[in-house]
Amino acid sequence: MTHTDPGLFRVSLALSLCLVIGFAVILALRRFGASGVASGTRAEKRLKVVETARLGTKATLHLIECDGASLLLACDENGIRTLHTVCGGQLEHTQ
Template sequence: MLRPEVASELAASSTTVELPGHGASASALQSLLMVSGISPLRVVAALILCLIIGVAVILLIRRVGARAPVVRPGRRMRLAETLRLNARTTLYLVELDDVCVLLSGDSAGVRTLLRKGNRSEAHQ
């Protein structure tokens, strides 16, 4: 809420520049900022500083996030690699404990192509 003396000063202001799409004038806004002790230059500088900090944080998250692998304790199975052979066929290399399984997936389903490692440990 404006103090009465500020409101009367704003109403008595003779220079007004209408902002497109806004009922307030630029001089009234500038007067309000000056009366409250806020410099428009400080407002713009703070906005630019916030934008720079935001961009730096986004770049840091992207850079650190790409390097830090997600480790989930207790997981026994992981997809080691995929290889797209053509538009319909993909090879999957799956590791389960000490067992590596090579699978082929296509429109007919998934088939086991190769299994290496100790089979009895994989079924425990």
């Protein structure tokens, strides 16, 4: 007759319960987002990719809106550059 350690059973049960709770939290965060879980509703997003245009295999243009401003970004193998910024209807040229 073998004797099982009740401490080992309790530790295994506690570990299983923690894994189930952790998995449920990960699913909730993926479903609702971190800000939606905290506030109970989905927060309005401040950053929006309006349009993306591929210029070649290594270059793209991105039109981004952020807090009422529009940014035209160029991405290539050298990095990301801001080409134009529009803040409240005013066009600013950036080199």
